[in-house]
Amino acid sequence: MTSSLSLPSLNTTLLTFQPKTKPRIKLNVSFHKCCSSSEQQQPHSKKKTLTTENDKGVKPAGFLTKQGITHKAFAQFLRERHKAMKVLQDEIFNRFANIMELASGYELMGLQRNVQHRLDYMEWAPGARYCSLIGDFNGWSPTEDSAREGHFGHDDYGYWSIYLEDKLREGEKPDEYYFQQYNYVDDYDKGDSGITMEEIFKKMDEYWEPGEDRYINSRFEGPAKLYEKMFGPNGPETEEELGDIPDAETRYKAYKEKHKDDPPSNLPPCDVIDTGKVYDIFDVITDPAWKKKFRDKKPPFPYWLEMRKGRKAWLKKYIPAIPHGSKYRVYFNTPSGPLERVPAWATYVLPDVGGKQSCAVHWEPPPESAYKWRNLRPKVPTALRIYECHVGISGSEPKISSFNEFTLKVLPHVKQAGYNVIQLMGVIEHKDYFTVGYRVTNLFAVSSRYGTPDDFKHLVDEAHGLGLLVLLDLVHSYSAADEMVGLSLFDGSNDCYFHTGKRGVHKFWGTRMFKYGDIDVLQYLLSNLKWWVSEYQIDGYQFHSLSSMMYTHNGFASFTGDLDEYCNQYVDKDALIYLILANEMLHYLHPNIITIAEDATHYPGLCEPTSAGGLGFDYYVNLSISEMWLWFLENVPDNEWSMNKIVNTLVSSSQSGDKMLTFVENHNQSISGGRSFAEILFGEAKENSSDSIEVLRRGSSLHNMIKLITFSISGRAYLNFMGNEFGHPERVEFPMAGNNFSFSLANRHWDLLMDEGIHNCLFSFDKDMMVLDESQRIVSRGPPNVHHVNDANMVISYIRGPLLFIFNFHPVSSYENYSVGVDEAGEYQVFLNTDEIKYGGQGHLQREKYIRRTFSKRVDGLRNCVEVMLPSRSAQDVLAAAAAAAMPSGCLTLKISVENLYSFSCHQM
Template sequence: MTSLAGQIRFLSLSPNFQHQFPQDKVLQKPLVFPRKKWRCSATQQPNQQQHKSKRSRRPSSDSDSAVDPVGFLTKHGITHKPFSQFLRERYKMYKDLQDELFNRHYQLIEMATGYEILGMHRNCHHRVDFMEWAPGARYCALVGDFNGWSPTENCAREGHFGHDDFGYWFIILEDKLREGEEREKFYFQQYNYVDDYDKGDDGVPIEEIMKKIDEEYWEPGEDRFTKNRYEVASKLYEQIFGPNGPQTEEELEDIPDAETRYKAWKEQHKDDPPSNLPPTHVIDNGKNYDVFNIVDDPVWREKFRKKKPPISYWLETRKGRKAWLKKYVPGIPHGSNYRVYFNTPDGPLERIPAWATYVLPDVNGKAVAVHWEPPPESAYKWRNKHPKKPKSLRIYECHVGISGSDPKISSFNEFTDKILPHVKEAGYNAIQLIGVIEHKDYYTVGYRVTNLFAVSSRYGTPEDFKRLVDEAHGLGILVFLDIVHSYSAADEMVGLALFDGSNDCYFHTGKRGHHKYWGTRMFKYGDHDVLQFLISNLNWWIVEYHIDGFQFHSLPSMMYTHNGFASFTGDLEEYCNQYVDKDALLYLILANEMLHFLHPNLITIAEDATLYPGLCEPTSQGGLGFDYFVNLSISEMWLSLLQNVPDLDWSMSEIMRTLTGNRKNAEKMLMFAENHNQSISGGQSFAEILFGENSKQSSGKEDSVLRGPALHRMIRLITFSSGGCAYLNFMGNEFGHPERVEFPMPSNKFSFSLANRRWDLLANEGLHRDLFVFDKDLMNLDVTERVLSRGFPNVHHVNDATKVICYTRGPLLFVFNFHPTDSYAKYSVGVEEAGEYRIIFNTDEKKYSGQGRIEDTQYLHRTIAKRIDGLRNCLEIPLPNRSAQVYKLTRILRI
């Protein structure tokens, strides 16, 4: 039996390996990390190029001569020596990390494809290969219902396949020949289990194909296939190995370059008698290779430029799934339950594999992984492409499980059929899904993740989730995942805790390995294997499920050793002191660089309550490289005002300082009035506060009826229009969902009564239907007037006495009157351009459950020459209390 290292090295040099990782990405350095096994399929032919674009092997910022570790500080005129020194040291650490990673990996893309190496994969040579990383285990086996849960059958033993210096275990499960069937006569003939490729099932004998290739392809005098098992595909191999390439695994040791081997071959055969052999065996396929410089015959050179590898003949030798099923029984059938069995210093353990792609949390009292390899006729076929990256994002945040009306856990298919059409109708162009990845206990919402590569089985199968994403793309809706790489569940039977019997396989030991308050485990970001696990996890969701972006959940938990539970004043010293986790910051930089390098249209969002400097700055300029950041302080401000502050005491100045961020790069803020936190995490939604029977701020019954809807609309309009180029709303809040969410848990006797959404409120005319119409028109305002993509607003009027706020954004003028009682017949606000302004959006319209206090004749106003708010022109407009209007300049007057 050839050693594992030999197998890996041989397969890494196979044509399919070169197809997976093109020549322009290859970095010639010693191989350390195990390589992907060769899995030929009809959709992955050796002459195809999956990665067509010519990219360097490193992200652009690494080769950019304009790299400045403190660039974003310089751009904003910030001087702070300790933080500048911290950024320079962090950049040096990042460069050192890159060098270490490139000594470990052949190329950049390999760092993001650990899922193609570890886990369960089908090998073209009639077997299933399983590889796991378990540094602390002395013995590893795969147990499941396919082998009677036996740790001795189809297993790896130390010194056999298994344990190497890096803790990688390799297990081979052989497919079985059916009774009466025989193995292939020719080594190169393949039966393809994975893809629906049945061309070879036409019944043409292999001998006829060999005769055909002799007559139609091989030149007179060239070697035939009968001499060795590789001969039929020799020209194909020569594209990779050069002329007279190796024919056995032993010959692969220390192979010189193609030209050196060719010259050696010429020297070896210099005394041979003349023949009609061509002067070279290299197939150029229209490309110029250096080895061609030694070809002297122009006739042969032109002839070989036109000749292509014998792919078509080779494909005819492959048998498809129909023939495969007739001949073989899979070593581990689709749908099989399994676990990985470890023998550790503390005794035997059974664990769910870290790279499992589908997990059932409770089967007979235990969690099991499920081998998910559906046959082609059952596998989901993608139909739609990724939508184009929009200039402005309108994100609809969702939780699949609570998305239905019935008191139960809703499924992916129900969400696809019922919620996606609603999202499209509402005018949102992206959804952000929380709780999709397999997690510990339903009531944890999805944040105690146990299996990072698996969609939660509570909602359906991987194929169901693919359908959800595909249908969303068909509607022009992007799909984002709320990804939790900041911590992980501490459960030992399902998650990664004590995975191999040791306490530091994926996580820190001691106090640093445990979240201070949440009872979760903290990743060891300085470990290269953990880095690859997390980064390849991000790439997995993009490649396997066509995800368009990620929101990185709870960055403070990972960026600080105190997990973000500290007071922040904004002093830069707080972002570079001893509590900052530099390894976590390096991971975020590496993740953003690699994701944007491999997937240029991908969107990353940072959820950070500490306002870390440079979140959305380019990594080449000292930033972390995110596209957007979430301003959590906005929702906290609104919640505090609604619950604790009388309407007359609201500070307009404080509201605008919070909304605009009072910081650089505020245009990259993702704005929201309330997300899932207000509705799920034991809190109240704004609608519950405003419309509830115990509304504290209302002065009477009539005021209660008018106040709640008015403030609900105004809060959304000002939050939507006063900040960055992205906006988010949690499912149901667009129509004022009147109830909080309570997941089933012991405290409510596992009731599902509040773990759903009241979609029935939209079926009838009334307040909730009117609020939905308002939100729909608000989203349409961005479509027609490009509100979010017009740059940062110019705030020119904030009056705490009158409770009026006014700002412009492009040709649009936004005016808000938050006063609970005072209305103004002619309120003067300044404008830059003289002309006619028309109301295009009014929160007080009756169709939104407003009072309709502005007459149709009052919708058009002309400026007067009067300096107000430091501007040259003035508008005198009606401003009813608790209402807001959007004016648009429709005609410019030249004075």
């Protein structure tokens, strides 16, 4: 069973589909976001909402028949998932125009600057009955900036809204007009010319018709007149009194009947066009003279621009309601009592100096200080060479490194090493440093321990300038259980973001599990995905630990690959639908986005397109390869390694190899209580000790060979954890109580690259491996043709594209003239050889033997044969790096040989 199944088609129109019914206007006296349609749609309009062009002919389980798979339970599960997706779509469209609007919650939620000299704060806390914003700006008063249940500021969905007016400076008069706007970015614009509103209105006389400007002199008259027209002079004052609002057509007919005897108006005559379709009812100007008059008019844009004054004018008149850098929290009165929380949508969070509750920080630097982007996103390469890193441990000193230090020191190293992507873990705010960053508390905030939001923007921008893509290791599979800084029991009376009871808690980690079927939770998570891409120009995500979210047992169960395991009662259908929505939204937002699935259960269809019934990821992480190498190194003697097991693990799990991300080591080996491969291979061996020579020879040989065969045999992406490219000799251990909060193992020994020893040799090989892929595109090639696997000789040979690879894993036996089959006749040139001295080898293969000519002999089922010398691993020495031999001119195709692996380039005959 693999994760490469082609799954049936699901609806993929959630991103762009607009409801066909004409939106009904729903009076929302609590200032909640506008709805695109109401609950009062006619029955046939609901059907139209769910039916789209792409839905025609969709058969959710059709691929099973095409693939010859007859698994009724899984086919039925796919149909049910498809149906649940459409039901969710209908619910979403009752409140939002499309998925992109749903995913833009950060544009309204949290603390936002309004153009009308104020800040707007919105929070979701359905279980609270009182809400206020407290902080430095109001002396931490829970009554000054507040909203309470049953009044303006709280709506049916549990959203609270608070408006904070900028403070008027002494001696200044408030703006006379409620629609006065300010451009908070530009210091100088037409709005700073000193022209008064009266002069502007006078100039607008040439545009306004008599009567059209009657509401512009009062900020309340317009809304009041409109409200009175709809409901009369003594209209309802609460939502209960308001009751149900009739549909647009009924209201219009009632209005026409009521005003049929009114005297002639000086406003343009309008009428209604109704073709019989619900969405075709609209007002039009019917008088030809008025039509011509409006067509001839030129809107007074120059005058309207005068209405928006610049930042200079705003600062002269007002003091910001919340100055940049102010600390704040949200205060709730709940049935359980009062409590304070860090706002869920906070974009910057600082821990309290006394170690108490953290505070959000209002991040609104002035334009002259705000970060300005300089570099565009690089193009996505055909093959990803990913450098996984953790900013905090990226320095040599025993401390937490910063974004700026990482930008200055690590980014140039990544570029020099030949990688084209960095993947950052632990960037999103988390309370406890020892959790590596996986117990996230504030999903919209960069971790303050590394620097400011602008520091992180600088890091991403510099990476892009070096041609490096930037991915985030994202945790949407669970969240921190800390109630003081995270989302757990956020509103005090219920887990609005998480499941209640046992399902709401991870069975082994104690973290909280999101309620993916809730639209407001979907808005939070999807908006979070869009936020990092839009605000920080992130190029993609690795979705961490999907197994935790896709199953109610959190992935802690035995998996045999039977399809029953992917459709039983333990599968969380809501989580799967969320992942589909996430991938659709991200790929619509940014077509070149990269999404990677980390799933240990090989869920079917991870990387199949959502239109074919898959989850829509671009790559999936293959965890079994690294586990195999770790098992061999720690449990199996060298001479008992099974070549067939190695090949089967590397190849059999890559039937959709163009979607697989492979690695020898990621953070798991060196962070999650394990050891790096170099620590296992070298142990306490010292380079200046004669007793350690054999240990170092074996270690460098296996280190290089394991990386090369993993890198070259399958997959379209390769990952390496920071420091392992040069064989980092120590594990990673974050400061915690168990080690007396020591930083001694929470760093990287970059100084090892300053010496021309074993670590420099390993780095030279890793770098040349990246160069080889850059020039010959190994990783982007199709699947390999493994034509020679010999357990007795411990030799593996395969062809990938025009490249030939030969490995001799035998710890003792060397072969002078080992025959392997090749397709093309000609002269072959060794290009990469792990036995070279500069890679830590002994140089047994002399330069005069780097060229081999084929002869006609059928070997390994191929029509030609080449004989090569394969030294064993035991013949190695550790010397200073030697100069690399230049690649001969005239090489048309390239093959590779690595110490005990050969790669050759063929000169055409």
